[in-house]
Amino acid sequence: MNRLSLTLSRGIARVTESALGPYQSAVIRIGFATTWLLFLLREFPHRQELYGPDGPWGWDLAQQLTSDNHAFTALMWSDGQAWFEIFYLLAILASAALLLGWRTRTASVLFMVGVLSLQNRSVFVGDGGDNVLHLMSLYLVFTRCGQVWSLDARRAARGEAARARGERVRPDRVGPVLWLVLGLVLVGATLAGRFDNGRLVPALLWTVWVGLGLWWAVQRRARSQEPRILLDVIANVLHNGALFVIMAEACLIYSTAGWYKIQGSRWQDGTAVYYPLHLDYFSPWPALADLMSSSGTIMMLVTYGTVMVQVAFPFTLFNRRVKNVLLVLMMTEHAVIAVVLGLPFFSLAMITADAVFLPTSFLLLLGGWAARAWGRLVRRGDGDLTLPPQRAPEESTPGRVGFTA
Structure with a gap:
């Protein structure tokens, strides 16, 4: 019993104290973002026939279907050509942001919105790979997939290095502004009744938005470490659970x-x-x-x-x-x-x-090859997206992640 209890306690500590598989989660982030980005770019000349308001699967038919199955798609908010073009461009930008790991938490949510909106707009377009991407875009929202090989990780590493040298680190301004803008969009869409067809996705969007605001407030305002540690534990549990679901999904x-x-x-x-x-x-x-x-x-x-x-x-x-x-x-x-x-x-x-x-x-070996190839390509030492020598992601101090909305 003592050995079983010890093993159980070690397992719980491992799941709660660290976000497991940082390199694996980074790979699936990069892979799925690349897949969707390349698809959107390849089909850009054919976007009207696939997802446009005047395509074979018309806006009225799509509206009837989404009213019956309550599938979420932001393309049903308007049948105007301008809205479709803007949204398609935003989907491309969100995929690129997730690929680079820029504001990864928000980028993963916008990536999910882009995938679900376009795929649910025309359900007869796609194959088995689209079904996999559909599911994985939901799971990625719960992962901490920007720990390594991302612009967020490089920014966090530079902040840690500056603090270690005793330098003053400038507060993040892009994150709060982005959080505020997206909050206004959520409020406007909710008041306008744009979320009437969807159920799960709007609740998830509001939950993530409130969670990011709470994370920022605790990181900046909390006087003790306990709230920061609690939020970090919750984030680790969600990440590890989502990673397990992704593995189970692949096996299934x-x-x-x-x-x-x-x-x-x-x-x-x-x-x-x-x-x-x-x-x-x-x-x-x-x-x-x-x-x-x-x-x-x-x-x-x-x-x-x-x-x-x-x-x-x-x-x-x-x-x-x-x-x-x-x-x-x-x-x-x-x-x-x-x-x-x-x-x-x-x-x-x-x-x-x-x-x-x-x-x-x-993956470390592959990352090293990619970093050296990128360094030779751009001919400068700081052109890669890998972290400089530092502590492993599992050993990072809670409360030092920062606001990366």
């Missing part, structure tokens, strides 16, 4: 996909992969598809291998080496899908979801 996607494939006759006889390779919609490179499908043995191995990897992956989390091998196989499979079947954004979303399981040592 693979396990359900694998078990459903087992029930299909084409997957049972080893020919399922052959057919999509010969669909015009999924054949951007017909010659490459013909080359792969010319061998029945290769088709059979790929078909059975896909099922086995997807079914086995959740169970391999108990063995680190086997898990890493399957991660390589799954990421390679998605890279092949991106090229051969012409589904780059689906593959990028799934690779990003897989990245949450990557070992920290590999």
